[in-house]
Every structure is written in structure tokens, then in C-alpha cells.
């Protein structure tokens with residue numbers, strides 16, 4: 001579904017990412033790790049057509065990202081749910097309205113979708129916060145709202161950028177459980193994180209590949225994590 005063939009990316013200076021080849025299959029589970037500034041967020045952006053490679057080829061759902069056009073990019077955004085590092089919300093809307101925003105934007109805000117919204121808020125444990133405004137949420141609640149917003153359009157893949165960045169251990173485990181559950185439902189999941197203890201803990205729940213960006217290249221990390 002997401003395929004990289006000898007991909008490189010540069011923001012204008014030297015290459016940040018070099019010669020990356022990778023296949024993200026449906027139902028797969030990956031962690032993406034590497035030092036701060038290594039290019040994890042940049043790599044994720046290449047996976048959902050927010051960036052196009054400066055060399056090589058990124059193919060998203062069978063199409064070269066360079067040939068997607070506006071409709072093609074919109075289709076990719078529907079099929080790839082992204083939990084951003086800073087999980088920004090519209091503060092004048094309620095939590096429920098923020099989570100439902102991707103439905104509203106894609107014109108699929110039907111009654112059935114509204115029911116899905118209620119279920120989804122229950123799944124992430126935010127039913128009681130549905131009417132709250134985003135600034136009133138705790139860090140963990142924000143992360144769970146961001147996850148709900150990413151999955152409301154039933155994407156094929158979920159990309160999460162440091163989803164447990166600002167939460168305590170218990171909450172990070174809860175978020176991981178939600179991501180593992182999504183994977184069991186058949187979604188491909190990729191989580192960018194610095195947190196090696198999170199990866200170690202997840203290994204008992206899911207069979208995941210761990211990728212590391214090191215010296216501009218993507219490597220499969222060994223079992224020595």
C-alpha cells in the first residue's frame with residue numbers, strides 16, 4: 001500500500017534521507033525510531049503525500065505520488081490516518097466536533113457516521129469529554145482525541161508521530177493498546193517514537209518490525225533494543 005523505491009529527501013541543503021526502499025503491507029506494524037532530527041516526521045510526511053521525494057519513487061496505493069493530483073492526494077488522506085506530534089485542534093469547537101471534522105470536510109457527515117462518532121469516543125474513553133473544548137483536555141485526553149480523529153474515516157493505515165510524547169507510562173500503554181487493537185482490525189500501523197521502553201513493552205502485544213533512521217538511511221533494528 002505504501003512503497004518506497006530508492007527514495008531520497010532534501011529540504012534544500014544536503015540529503016536528510018537517502019536511498020530508502022521499503023514496503024508497508026496491509027496489516028503490518030512498524031515502529032520508526034532514530035535520534036531527534038533524524039527525519040522521522042519527514043519520513044511519515046512522505047508516506048501520506050505531504051512531501052514528494054527529491055529522488056526515487058514513493059507509490060501510495062498503486063500510484064506514484066508525483067502523479068496524484070488534488071483528488072489523488074485527497075484519496076490518500078482518507079486512506080491514511082495521521083496522529084500528528086502536536087495534535088492541533090480547533091479550540092472553538094468541542095472535542096466531538098474536532099474528532100468529526102474529517103467527516104465534515106469529506107462530506108460524509110451522515111447520521112450513521114454520527115453513531116460511529118459516539119462509538120469511537122467511547123472506544124478512546126472520551127464520551128464524558130465530548131462537549132469539552134480542546135484546551136480543557138489533559139495531555140493523554142488530547143492524544144486519544146487525536147487518535148480518534150485520525151481513525152474516524154476508517155483509514156487503511158495509521159501513522160502516529162510520537163503519540164505518547166506528553167503522557168505518563170500508564171497512558172502511553174493505553175494508547176499503545178488502542179493502536180494494537182486497530183492493527184488487529186487489519187490496519188497497517190506505523191509509530192514514530194524515541195521511546196525504546198515503549199517498543200520493548202509492545203513486543204509482548206504485537207509482532208512489530210522496528211525501523212531506525214541512522215546516518216540518513218533506514219535500517220531494520222536488531223533484537224538488541
Ligand SMILES: Nc1ncnc2c1ncn2[C@@H]1O[C@H](COP(=O)(O)OP(=O)(O)OP(=O)(O)O)[C@@H](O)[C@H]1O
Nearest residue numbers: 011016034035036037038039040041042043085194
Ligand atoms: N520544512 C522544513 N524545512 C527545512 N528543514 C526542515 C523542515 N522540516 C524539518 N526540517 C529539518 O529536517 C530535520 C529532520 O526533521 P524531522 O522533524 O523529520 O526529524 P525527527 O526525526 O522527526 O525529529 P524529532 O524526533 O525531534 O521530532 C531537522 O533538522 C529539521 O530541522
